[in-house]
Amino acid sequence: MSPIVKLNNVSKSFGSLHVLQGVSFDVAAGSVVAIIGRSGSGKSTALRCINGLEKINSGEITVCNHHLHHDVTRAQLRALHLDVGIVFQSYNLFPHLTVGQNIMLAPRWVRKQSKPEAREHAAEVLRKVGLAEKFDAYPEQLSGGQQQRVAIARSLAMEPKLMLFDEVTSALDPELTGEVLKVMESLARDGMTMVLVTHEMAFARGVADKIVFMHQGRVWEEGGGEMLSAPQTPELRQFVGNGL
Amino acid sequence: MLTTFQMQALLTAAVWTAGLSLIAFVLGGAVGLLIAVMRVSANRVLRGIAFTYIQIVQGTPLLVMMMLAFFGLSILGFDLAPFTAASFAMVIYSSAYFGEIWRGGILAVPKTQWEAAECLALHPVQRFWLVIIPQGLRISTPPTVGFMVQIVKNTSLASVIGVAELTYTSKLINNSTFQPFIIFSVVAVLYFCMCYPLAWWSRKLEDKLNVAHR
């Protein structure tokens, strides 16, 4: 089976700062890939390139049969966004809308679902993240962990083929991290293809089918969960040593 | 185009506009400070009076205030001097807005400053006027300068009671030349030259204050 995401020699710079320098890796359909690495190593940038939030300078990315290169158009990006969901570190829920409205917004305006249809669907994804009773609450009335679960539900409602998670637990208190990770774990069990940037090593090891270790804008090492126990490079060894 | 004579008339008128603005700023500022202090005073009656004053002034069009000042002063037996009436209206008008702006500034002075002031060996009244007020005014310099733009522009309303400032003079000239686009453009440019530097300065002050607070 061909991979659902394929990065081929991707480079990206902000001005004179070369953040990605020839990054390549694949994501197989139905698998979970965790990107790890020190802060500033380009993890988030790589993830944001996958759904076109950052335009790449050279190389090629294929995501769900969409091809991204340096001059991708708005229309192409929109088509891509219909297939790829993303969850951000800072939730980015819409503060003026209730939880239910946040989730129904895109299905109604983009997928043109009827209101009852969107409503039913929203209730369903909300149940999936364990927040069925929060349908009419406003984001500010929820804890950080709950907000992040709503953000996941909002993405799920668009039935993406691929979900991206950008350090989704980094802004959360430790005691709220678990509930979000549990939701992600259940998504993985359901067979959702996921790419996540994370600092939760235990989670990466337990859930990811593949781990990509990035260092200085390059893929330094990649492999299965066992890679963390037997690092090949001194950089990963040091990173794992600090992290665990 | 405009004749030299008309140009001279406009420049003289501009001086009246500037003069009226200055009066509104200085005297209006003085009354405004009093209003601001009354607004934050511990005395409920004083607070109530200042509040009512502001509500009334901010609820009345300046043009109507011009009329009231003009006819009111004549009832009181004063000579019909349009400039005096206009100054009177402008002072009342600007004092209410200054009062509101500076009240905000005084209330924005950090609590720690009030406490710090208590440690100084100063009488409470001195404390208020020497420590809190200057800081409150400093905080509100950007909106204060910004409001000066409104003052300059609003002196144009003095034209309705016959003060020979810019707008009045431009209307007179227009009545004889019938070149409204030219004459009113020239006047607009004159106003712009007085207002834009103030607006620019206000923005600069604001940026500086924002940086300082970050």
Add this chain to the structure above:
Amino acid sequence: MTYTFDFSFLAEYWPQLLKGLAQTAQLSLLSIIFGFLLGTLLAIGRTAQSKLLRRVCAIYVEAIRNTPLLVQMFMIYFGLASVGFKLSAEFCAVLAIVINVSSYTCEIMRAGIESVRKGQREASDCLGLTWLQSLFLVVLPPATERVYPALVSQFILIMLATSLVSQISAEELTSTAARIDSMTFRSFEIYTVVALIYIGLAFVFRLGFWALSRLVFPRLRRLGTPL
């Protein structure tokens, strides 16, 4: 002081004052609605990608904000007439005020739009919303809610400023006052009455805008806290 106040003219002229009040209210609401729409459009231009568009909007705003409304009104009314456009005073009045309000609304709304964090826009893009959809569904509603108090203050100032249209002899409260004055010579009394009417109208407008805010911002109605 031997002056005796005489408000007896009210008995005869109150229907005219009432009519003037209605005209002022109508003029104000028209100007506010169109001024808000135009101003929001300008604010969008002011925060657009295109540098040229930003520049053009900025120049418009600065030019309007730094010249008196009265002069703008004369320019439109006498100016357009001088080149052959015979437009009604009321139309010119609304036009001038709309142009004026739009430039103030623009600056207020710009601040609101800039208060919406970049991530909001990213999130809506990633959900597949079009540029226009994210603007109207994600950016403008919270932007407007945040700056609503400033907008209301501005709208009240506009309501008061409609009195200026009496200077191009458009019909409203202040011009009605001037007409009554010319017939009764009770200048001080009539303008006192008119001032009171304006104060009342300002109060009603404040109340109306407060009620409107509860209507159009459901979050505010439910939680009562600023966004």
